[in-house]
Amino acid sequence: MNQMVINGVNSQTFVAANIRRTEKFYTDALGLKVVKRTVHHLDERLPVVTFGFPGFPGEPARGETITYIEWNPIFYMMPEKGFVDPEATHRGVSSPRVGDPKGRWGAGTNHHLALHVPDRNGLLKWKRRLTDLGVHVTGPYNRHYFHAIYLRDPDGAIIEIATSEPGFGHDEAVLGSGFRAQPKENLIGGRDELSVAAETWPEPVESITPHFALRGFHHITSISGNAERTEKFFVETVGLRLIKKTDYLDEKGGTHFYYACDDNLSPGSVLTFFGLPGYKSGRLGTGLSHHFTLQVENDAALKHEHGRLQRLGIDVSGIQNSLYSTLFHFRDPDGHICALSTPSNYATDEDADRLGEKLCLSEELEKDRTAIERHIAYRPAPVPTLEN
Ligand SMILES: [Fe+2]
Numbered sequence: 469m470n471q472m473v474i475n476g477v478n479s480q481t482f483v484a485a486n487i488r489r490t491e492k493f494y495t496d497a498l499g500l501k502v503v504k505r506t507v508h509h510l511d512e513r514l515p516v517v518t519f520g521f522p523g524f525p526g527e528p529a530r531g532e533t534i535t536y537i538e539w540n541p542i543f544y545m546m547p548e549k550g551f552v553d554p555e556a557t558h559r560g561v562s563s564p565r566v567g568d569p570k571g572r573w574g575a576g577t578n579h580h581l582a583l584h585v586p587d588r589n590g591l592l593k594w595k596r597r598l599t600d601l602g603v604h605v606t607g608p609y610n611r612h613y614f615h616a617i618y619l620r621d622p623d624g625a626i627i628e629i630a631t632s633e634p635g636f637g638h639d640e641a642v643l644g645s646g647f648r649a650q651p652k653e654n655l656i657g658g659r660d661e662l663s664v665a666a667e668t669w670p671e672p673v674e675s676i677t678p679h680f681a682l683r684g685f686h687h688i689t690s691i692s693g694n695a696e697r698t699e700k701f702f703v704e705t706v707g708l709r710l711i712k713k714t715d716y717l718d719e720k721g722g723t724h725f726y727y728a729c730d731d732n733l734s735p736g737s738v739l740t741f742f743g744l745p746g747y748k749s750g751r752l753g754t755g756l757s758h759h760f761t762l763q764v765e766n767d768a769a770l771k772h773e774h775g776r777l778q779r780l781g782i783d784v785s786g787i788q789n790s791l792y793s794t795l796f797h798f799r800d801p802d803g804h805i806c807a808l809s810t811p812s813n814y815a816t817d818e819d820a821d822r823l824g825e826k827l828c829l830s831e832e833l834e835k836d837r838t839a840i841e842r843h844i845a846y847r848p849a850p851v852p853t854l855e856n
Pocket residue numbers: 580582628687689
């Protein structure tokens with residue numbers, strides 16, 4: 469089998485209505501750390517905070533990051549097609565239209581991000597800790613390849629925490645070799661929901677110990693209105709490896725396909741799609757992921773993939789230099805925004821051991837620092853522009 473050019477998942481980007489509330493949730497409740505504070509590269513009025521995972525003795529820290537962009541919930545309407553285009557982004561941020569910027573998942577959007585703990589005891593500790601903090605948690609569910617609990621971020625985006633045990637290999641010798649039907653007791657309607665809801669860690673869990681601290685990503689799950697079309701796209705065009713075809717456990721008639729984004733099948737590098745035939749489209753907005761980003765090794769590999777996708781007729785954006793990586797965007801057949809990026813280096817403009825302490829701005833924006841900081845602090849109403 470050919471070596472994959474894509475070598476992992478880089479990040480997932482969400483939209484928040486109040487980035488300070490999001491930061492408090494990720495740092496205080498989930499124990500992640502801020503690794504960058506900056507502004508969106510398409511419009512400096514949009515604050516951006518990126519969270520990373522701590523390292524552990526004996527294990528290298530995983531490099532995946534979660535980024536949140538704040539979208540003013542009162543004044544700004546999200547551009548119809550999402551902000552990947554500078555013009556559409558500026559129009560959206562400049563246009564004072566009262567509306568509901570809330571996202572809604574559907575075909576062509578993300579469904580959830582799963583973070584990773586090693587074992588089921590860790591999962592139960594998270595359930596107890598988060599429940600005691602007032603976060604509603606469901607599960608632990610047996611997902612056949614892992615065990616999982618579910619919660620929501622402060623805007624309603626679904627976050628899962630999943631175990632590495634028992635893994636993808638226990639029900640087929642060759643991963644992705646055929647459809648694996650799920651046992652009835654794992655499926656909706658066949659589970660004992662009351663017993664699941666009642667199970668938790670017996671003691672309060674006030675601090676996060678290395679045993680159950682979040683290790684990185686487990687998988688990212690999005691929704692496809694046509695599972696076969698999505699499979700063809702991600703395997704034949706993007707170049708991922710199909711590792712599991714099975715049932716969607718929470719909706720009768722749905723499928724769940726898993727794809728590996730690197731050669732060693734590590735938990736952080738898995739994309740999955742619920743196949744819900746003919747499902748209604750979603751809408752980007754707060755409480756939903758905006759896009760996920762896959763990773764290649766360096767600039768040369770990125771350029772190579774950009775050219776290759778273009779030659780295959782995929783509509784790709786130009787290659788952009790953000791401050792911390794080089795990337796381009798494309799869409800899957802349902803319209804989901806995806807990006808391909810070089811590895812992020814957040815230590816280019818602040819010390820590696822003091823990441824996230826200051827607002828980092830590009831050289832061109834540095835002269836506007838005071839205005840940008842004031843805008844982020846006070847979030848004033850936008851000034852109407854002529855095109856309204
Ligand atoms: Fe999941």
